[in-house]
Amino acid sequence: MTTLVKPRTLFIGLSLLCVLAIWLSLALGPVSLPLMDTLRAALRLMGVPIETQGLEQAELILGQIRLPRTLLGLAVGGVLALSGVAMQGLFRNPLADPGLVGVSSGAALGAAIAIVGGSFFGGLPDAFGPYLLSLCAFLGGLGVTALVYRLGRRNGQTNVATMLLAGIALTALASSAVGLFTYLADDATLRTLTFWNLGSLNGASYSRLWPLLLVSAGVALWLPRRAKALNALLLGESEASHLGIDVEGLKRELVFCTALGVGAAVAAAGMIGFVGLVVPHLVRLLAGPDHRVLLPASVLAGASLLLFADLVARLALAPAELPIGIVTAFIGAPFFLYLLLRGRA
Amino acid sequence: MRLSASAIALVVGLLVNAGAQASELPQRWVSAGGALSEWVTALGGESKLVGVDTTSQHPESLKALPSIGYQRQLSAEGILSLSPQILVGTEEMGPPPVLAQIRNAGVKVELFSAEPDLPVLQGNLQHLGKLLGSEAKAAELFSDYQQQLDQQKNWVTKAQSAQKAPGVLLLLGHAGGKPLIAGKDTAADWMLQQAGGHNLATHKGYKPFSVESLAGLNPEVLVFADRALTGDAARAALFKENPILASTPAAKNGRVYELDPTLLVGGLGPRLPQSLVKLSAGFYPSQAKTAP
Numbered sequence: 001m002t003t004l005v006k007p008r009t010l011f012i013g014l015s016l017l018c019v020l021a022i023w024l025s026l027a028l029g030p031v032s033l034p035l036m037d038t039l040r041a042a043l044r045l046m047g048v049p050i051e052t053q054g055l056e057q058a059e060l061i062l063g064q065i066r067l068p069r070t071l072l073g074l075a076v077g078g079v080l081a082l083s084g085v086a087m088q089g090l091f092r093n094p095l096a097d098p099g100l101v102g103v104s105s106g107a108a109l110g111a112a113i114a115i116v117g118g119s120f121f122g123g124l125p126d127a128f129g130p131y132l133l134s135l136c137a138f139l140g141g142l143g144v145t146a147l148v149y150r151l152g153r154r155n156g157q158t159n160v161a162t163m164l165l166a167g168i169a170l171t172a173l174a175s176s177a178v179g180l181f182t183y184l185a186d187d188a189t190l191r192t193l194t195f196w197n198l199g200s201l202n203g204a205s206y207s208r209l210w211p212l213l214l215v216s217a218g219v220a221l222w223l224p225r226r227a228k229a230l231n232a233l234l235l236g237e238s239e240a241s242h243l244g245i246d247v248e249g250l251k252r253e254l255v256f257c258t259a260l261g262v263g264a265a266v267a268a269a270g271m272i273g274f275v276g277l278v279v280p281h282l283v284r285l286l287a288g289p290d291h292r293v294l295l296p297a298s299v300l301a302g303a304s305l306l307l308f309a310d311l312v313a314r315l316a317l318a319p320a321e322l323p324i325g326i327v328t329a330f331i332g333a334p335f336f337l338y339l340l341l342r343g344r345a
Numbered sequence: 346m347r348l349s350a351s352a353i354a355l356v357v358g359l360l361v362n363a364g365a366q367a368s369e370l371p372q373r374w375v376s377a378g379g380a381l382s383e384w385v386t387a388l389g390g391e392s393k394l395v396g397v398d399t400t401s402q403h404p405e406s407l408k409a410l411p412s413i414g415y416q417r418q419l420s421a422e423g424i425l426s427l428s429p430q431i432l433v434g435t436e437e438m439g440p441p442p443v444l445a446q447i448r449n450a451g452v453k454v455e456l457f458s459a460e461p462d463l464p465v466l467q468g469n470l471q472h473l474g475k476l477l478g479s480e481a482k483a484a485e486l487f488s489d490y491q492q493q494l495d496q497q498k499n500w501v502t503k504a505q506s507a508q509k510a511p512g513v514l515l516l517l518g519h520a521g522g523k524p525l526i527a528g529k530d531t532a533a534d535w536m537l538q539q540a541g542g543h544n545l546a547t548h549k550g551y552k553p554f555s556v557e558s559l560a561g562l563n564p565e566v567l568v569f570a571d572r573a574l575t576g577d578a579a580r581a582a583l584f585k586e587n588p589i590l591a592s593t594p595a596a597k598n599g600r601v602y603e604l605d606p607t608l609l610v611g612g613l614g615p616r617l618p619q620s621l622v623k624l625s626a627g628f629y630p631s632q633a634k635t636a637p
Contacts, residue, residue: 030426060450065422186550188417188437195418202420203442319396319423320414 005286007293014300018074021307025070026062028311030318033058068204071213073310074303076201076269077279079216079261081302082223084276085294086254089230091160094284097277098262100167101255102144105174107266108197110140112181115193133196134208134267141263144170149255158251160237198323199272201310208268215264219257220299226250227291234289272325274332275302281339305331370478371453375424377416377434379607380614381457382407384470385433387486387615390477396427398434402607403616421446431476435459435611459612461535463491466613486615493618494539497625501541504629511565511628513542514595517551517606520573521582525551526559532609533570536617540624542566556589566628567595570606579603602627 005013027038037058044050045063052059083098091100098104114136148170152163185193229250232240241247262276279302280294287293309327316322375396376382382401385394391406398416401407413424416434421443424432431453438444438456448454455476457469467487474483515533518524527533528548537544545562546554567590571579580601583590590596608620626632 030420030423032426057450061422061425064449065425065446183552191415191417195415200418202418203440203446205442205445208442314420314422317412317414319420319426320399320412321418321420321423323418 007287007290007297010283010287010293010297011300014297014304018300018304018307021304021311022070022074024311025073025307026066029061029066029314031057031061033061038062068206068209069201069310070307071209072201072204072269073307075209075212075216076265076272077275077303077306078299079212079219079265079302080272080275080306081279081298082220082295083258083262084302085280085291085298086223086230086258087276088280089233089291090251090254091164092234092236094281095277098258099171099276100164101258102148102167102170102174103141103259103262104266104271105171105178106144107137107141107263108178108271109144109174110136110138111196111270112178112193113140115189115196116181116185131208138263138267141266142259144174145255145259145263149252156248158248160251195323196270198325199270199328200313200321200323200325201269201306202314202321204268212264212268215260219261222253223257224292224295226253227295230291230295231289270323270325272306272328274328274336275306278332278335279305282335285339371430371476373427373429373431375413375427375429375432376401377413377419377432377438378457378459378611379403380459380611381433381435381469381473383614383616384473384486385477388470388473388477388479388482390473390479393477395429396424400607400610403614419443419447421450425450425452431455433457433473433476437611457612459610461532461613463494463613466490469612490613490615490618494621497539497618497621500632501539501625501629504541504625504632508629508631510541510543511600512545512563513537513566513568513628514545514559514562514564515568515570515604516583517570517609518572518583518586520571521579521584521586523553524569524583524587526554527551527609532612533604536604536608536621536624537568540621540628542568542624542628556587559587560589560593564593564595565598565600567593567601568604568624568627569601570604570609572606576603600627600630 026042027033027035037055040050041055041058041062044052044055044059045067080098087096087098087100088094090096111133114133148163148167149158151166152158152160154162182190182193229240229245232243232245233247233250237247280298283294283297283301287297306324306328309331310324312327313322313324372393373395374385374390374393376385376394377398379400379402382394382397383403385391386404386407394407394410396411396413397407398413400416411427413419416438417440419438419440424447429452432447433455434457436456436458444454455472457472458465470483470487471480474480515527515537516524517527517533526546527544528546528550530549531551534544545564569579569583571583574582580603584596595601602624604620604624605616608614608617
């Protein structure tokens with residue numbers, strides 16, 4: 001595969017794109033703020049002492065609504081794209097996405113349990129109640145992935161093909177359980193469940209943000225250290241182990257990072273499809289399959305893509321809002337078809 | 346700079362002159378909840394509405410207002426962009442973090458219960474009346490409402506002495522396809538009861554039925570609420586998609602009635618008594634001439 005862009009150019013371009021996305025995400029919204037107000041409020045948020053005369057609204061909207069939302073978008077987009085790279089590397093298949101190891105369906109199951117069974121847990125203390133959904137989604141994702149990983153192991157070896165099939169089976173199982181909860185749900189909880197499955201960055205708040213930021217920063221710092229090992233894995237498992245790579249350890253790390261990252265992202269923002277699948281493709285198309293470039297570039301590209309998608313989500317129908325999953329799938333699916341058709345030609 | 350200072354002074358002056366009463370009451374309203382928006386309108390507050398949610402479909406004129414989306418999936422910034430002073434909605438309104446953000450921005454957020462229950466409605470109307478500065482009108486509307494429902498109840502009791510309560514099924518569907526059957530603990534069930542019908546469905550909530558078991562219940566009356574179509578088109582679609590319904594006693598005797606599905610969400614609305622009258626006239630055709 002020939003690369004279209006040199007890595008350096010790619011990084012500069014993606015960084016600029018990401019900065020642009022961050023700025024637009026802070027500056028644009030249904031409430032139109034004068035550019036100067038946005039700038040001054042942004043400076044104040046960074047701790048620069050500026051007089052606050054007439055800035056209250058801008059500061060509130062920027063600090064309490066747009067900034068947490070932007071950070072959420074950055075973390076979710078980055079970590080989803082990164083997990084996509086990890087999964088495509090692990091399965092050595094460009095069609096792999098984080099859902100394959102069951103993390104998405106597990107999280108959906110956790111969410112369904114929390115939403116539909118929420119009244120059952122009614123006795124929980126108030127401080128805990130709002131986090132029930134996130135916690136259940138996170139644990140559901142982690143649990144199902146752990147199970148898929150266990151099923152793929154035999155005699156101390158992880159068989160990727162078995163893991164893939166176990167992932168498909170458990171996804172089907174989890175989906176049917178979600179279906180059962182859907183059937184049991186009343187009208188109102190059904191709508192909540194539907195919207196959760198479409199994802200949203202709406203209502204981001206700092207208290208929900210910190211766990212995700214920590215996890216995604218950890219994953220984003222850790223995975224690029226395995227770039228060389230992932231490159232070796234592209235040649236095949238035995239080839240990689242002949243090159244001195246601890247293949248079993250690598251598989252474990254990749255699955256663990258994906259479960260952790262995607263679990264946290266889904267817990268914070270609901271299901272957001274296509275980022276994990278399409279972004280690594282896009283970057284590979286531009287810069288080739290070298291994971292040393294692919295991993296960090298995917299973080300930047302995923303974060304930017306999600307912020308742009310969120311801009312569409314919040315502006316297209318303002319003052320109402322589109323679930324972001326609709327936007328990413330709307331962009332992602334045609335792009336994916338394009339890739340398929342291009343490959344055939 | 347001096348211009349803006351004098352502009353502020355002017356605005357402040359105008360506000361102070363507008364009088365204490367008016368400036369205390371919220372003037373820019375956003376309503377999330379079909380029945381609530383109808384009540385706000387009935388209380389003369391339509392001109393104060395600056396945005397409504399997707400369930401606010403009545404009166405027709407509300408559709409021209411900016412839509413804030415579905416009541417459970419509100420957007421904080423979207424609502425703030427309408428610069429409202431108050432947001433009213435049922436307890437279904439959310440998500441909670443968004444409501445918190447809206448509150449933090451200094452907008453009053455008032456929650457109302459959507460339970461189909463007269464005392465609840467009375468409390469809601471009193472509260473709305475206070476917020477709109479039309480308490481007398483609210484009291485009047487409620488006593489009318491109560492009277493209508495009382496009349497309805499008396500009429501049903503009388504009708505039932507002459508005719509057994511008919512077995513009814515309420516089908517909630519979309520262009521006729523795969524209707525959900527209204528069971529216990531639903532607004533639909535409450536309405537059927539008030540209209541004097543006997544709901545044959547015994548499950549809780551709205552559930553899909555197999556058409557076979559549907560026909561097996563032998564409903565004497567079918568009530569359909571279609572979200573996509575109205576009138577004869579909805580009726581035709583229902584029988585086209587579920588041909589077995591034609592074998593029910595209800596269909597054979599032509600006792601298939603329509604109900605506006607918007608009546609089933611968001612609690613008791615002002616259009617409810619009228620629809621009850623229509624429904625009960627269908628349930629007790631021999632008594633229909635003396636319908637309340």
